Amino acid sequence: MNEQITQDKKMGKILFNIIKKYKIYLLIIVVFVILNTYFSTYPSSIIGKITDLLYDINQNKTEIMNNVFYLVGIAVLLLLLRLPWRSLCAFLSRYLEKDLKNKIFEQFLKIKLQNLQEIKNGELMAYITKDVTEIRVFFYRIISYGTRIIMTTIIGMYVMITGVSLKLTLAIIPPVLITVYLIIKIRKYVEKSFKKAQKYFTDLSEFVQESTDAIRTTKAYCGERNRLKEFIKKNKLLKQSNNVVDVHSTLLSICINICVGLCFGITLIYGSNLVHTGEITVGDLVTFNGYISLIIWPLSWLPGIIARYKRAQISCERLNKFFCLEREKIYIDNKKTMDSLKGDIKINDLSFNYASTIEVALEHINLEIKQGQTLGIMGTIGSGKTTLMNLLLKLYPVSNGKIFIGGRDINDIPVIELRKNICYITQDNFLFSTTLRDNISLFREDYDDDEIIESTKSALINDDIQEMKNGIHTIIGERGVDLSGGQKQRVVISRAFLQKSNIVIFDDTFSALDNRTEEKLLKNVRELTKDKTCIIISNRISDIKDADNIILLDSGKIVEQGTHDELVRKNGLYTKFYNQQSSKEKMEIFA
Ligand SMILES: Nc1ncnc2c1ncn2[C@@H]1O[C@H](COP(=O)(O)OP(=O)(O)O)[C@@H](O)[C@H]1O
Ligand SMILES: [Mg+2]
Structure with a gap:
């Protein structure tokens, strides 16, 4: 009252x-x-x-x-x-x-x-x-x-x-x-x-x-x-x-x-x-x-x-x-310096549903990823892949089940500490109508131009940027500077190479790239994340086949799990995806 x-x-x-x-x-x-x-x-x-x-x-x-x-x-x-x-x-x-x-x-x-x-x-x-x-x-x-x-x-x-x-x-x-x-x-x-x-x-x-x-x-x-x-x-x-x-x-x-x-x-x-x-x-x-x-x-x-x-x-x-409307408590009250979070992730019996729907978005998820490992996530549209990432970033409250990051319960980690330690490349490729530089550094001033250019090289977008008159200072959307879907994706991916976080997430971010670019980019991603925790969400087998662990999500549940070889042998949903994609690839080769 x-x-x-x-x-x-x-x-x-x-x-x-x-x-x-x-x-x-x-x-x-x-x-x-x-x-x-x-x-x-x-x-x-x-x-x-x-x-x-x-x-x-x-x-x-x-x-x-x-x-x-x-x-x-x-x-x-x-x-x-x-x-x-x-x-x-x-x-x-x-x-x-x-x-x-x-x-x-x-x-x-x-x-x-x-x-x-x-x-x-x-x-x-x-x-x-x-x-x-x-x-x-x-x-x-x-x-x-x-x-x-x-x-x-x-x-x-x-x-x-x-x-x-x-x-x-x-x-x-x-x-x-x-x-x-x-x-x-x-x-x-x-x-x-x-x-x-x-x-x-x-x-x-x-x-x-x-x-x-x-x-x-x-x-x-x-x-x-x-x-x-x-x-x-x-x-x-x-x-x-x-x-x-x-x-x-x-x-x-x-x-x-x-x-x-x-x-x-x-x-x-x-x-x-x-x-x-x-x-x-x-x-x-x-x-x-x-x-x-x-x-x-x-x-x-x-x-x-x-x-x-x-x-x-x-x-x-x-x-x-x-x-x-309730606010998020983003900033830490006491002024202690932020630790860099270790990249180990452990998820125990995690379930979640959005308040606006009765449908369950995630159901009894159990997972473990050690720092240095890569997790591949596959699943149909709406199977809960992005939702799982939303919870890792505490964009929604974790109340049913537990997530531990770096050994700490996610609910005990201040939001600012958590988000500064996770680099999440979202699937929407959203770019602000400002310079490429600001879009990559996300308005943080502590990166110099060289670092940013280096990241664009790793994300294979530097050549395209070089062709623009103002380089990384080009303003997006101005005077016809319109990027293609693939270019946008690579600009966004540059952020992963710039930020020095222990956890890097790619949420369906390679979909608009052609096979050759994708292959090169994946090599750079592997190099970047060799000591980090990496999560790659993709429905392309080629993106995730080298991951240490792959999970298949269906209606919010993990239905298959294992390495690429293990999953192919299982003769389940993954094998079906694999067969579909390899026959398509063959068709493309012969075309
Ligand atoms: N903000 C939201 N509010 C309500 N329901 C949502 C919201 N975001 C996603 N969903 C629902 O949750 C389920 C999982 O969505 P999502 O995690 O985005 O799927 P994916 O990334 O695998 O395509 C879907 O049924 C979707 O409709
Ligand atoms: Mg998604």
Whole structure:
């Protein structure tokens, strides 16, 4: 229960901490608002004064002129005050936006991988762009308009009572109160309709996101018409819900207009009476009218602020959920130096299933690899090969069964220590849109260019890189620098030759290479890993036949195990693969 409460407040706490950082700015803004509001009351009283002086223009000529100059002076002062005040509000909200984006991205990087599945495609982008903007705009409105509404109400009422008439002030309070009441009532409808509009907006955004991801599939099955029909339907729903929001917002504006009308009406009728009885002058009445505008005008900002409040609240709720996702504890608390992990791996009765499915991804895995040995893993797609590697890297929690690395239980090894000691070449060949150098060193600065070039030589990509004008400093994706699948694989493989980890994993990373390159590369890999633990995942017999141990995975279970010769003799699944591949090879030779 308590945890629930603290979780609900997580976003509030984050915002509070950011705003706290800028409290001085906030204080300055409040001072500016007070000054601005206070001086804003001056023009009305000066005009009132001038009105009273107009009765005898000849006699009061100099005083009238003085007041006119005074009026101009105040107008200039107000303009001068407005510039820093408004700029400060804008700056402060931009600071909030910047800090919040940093927090979101940091959270995204640190969330546990299993929790990341709860974030849909494109959602992170929406957090950083849309939700942060909603919060910034609302914050801006509050610090610039919200503070102004409060101050004008307080200062305005004060000058009305002290400067003109208590009775007249009391007379306009009922319509103001009625308006505030109506605004609060209508607000509920605005909220409801806005929530609906927001939902349709999210629907449409997700649909667009999905459509961009699926454009090839859509074209392949000629689904353009269906997709367009679906889009038009969703877009229409969004338009209709936005129409309702617009109607409600207009209703709010009308309420304010009625209030303004009533206040002026009451002032005119009741105020004239007071002039008639001599309680106030005509100038006072003029001044009072000015004050009404001063107070009522900011009220017209209220519906906008309320609408923005609702939008920001929804964004906050969404971000709150995101910030509540559990993080991985990556960094070690005590500052002890990291040992280099020994490469012995022992897996005892390991089972695993992803939280999102009931299917078991790994079942009762038992394995042992000594440092210096190579393990080959074979298995059909979805048999659990990558999952096993995910667990070795603690990308998912190991809770059912045990993994020991270098004799230590994986759950006792800090994440940073573990991952720095394992070089995992993933199967997706993902390259960042930056230089080849950064892609190979993975942004670590402790490697010099020579080391990186040496690694590209071992990965047999150096010749290709040499042909590029900027060598390893070439930026990928820029000016047509597009690499083929095989080139990408070799760039990624270079990382293995650069990092000095005791455990090296190749997850299906040789698939896009031709036979000759593959053979040469494997020789270099063998040289690199002769004293290391090496895991090669591949469905090509040629990649794993020299391994000290080969396992065959099927539906998460080890179904065969042994050296190449032992497995061939077994006449099982491996033999089938072997026969298939050797006959294919023969066909290729004869072709
Ligand atoms: N992030 C995930 N969430 C849920 N299920 C997953 C996830 N990753 C893989 N799986 C499932 O786990 C099984 C093993 O997948 P994986 O280890 O990637 O197979 P392989 O690498 O052998 O092709 C498959 O059934 C796959 O659908
Ligand atoms: Mg895989």
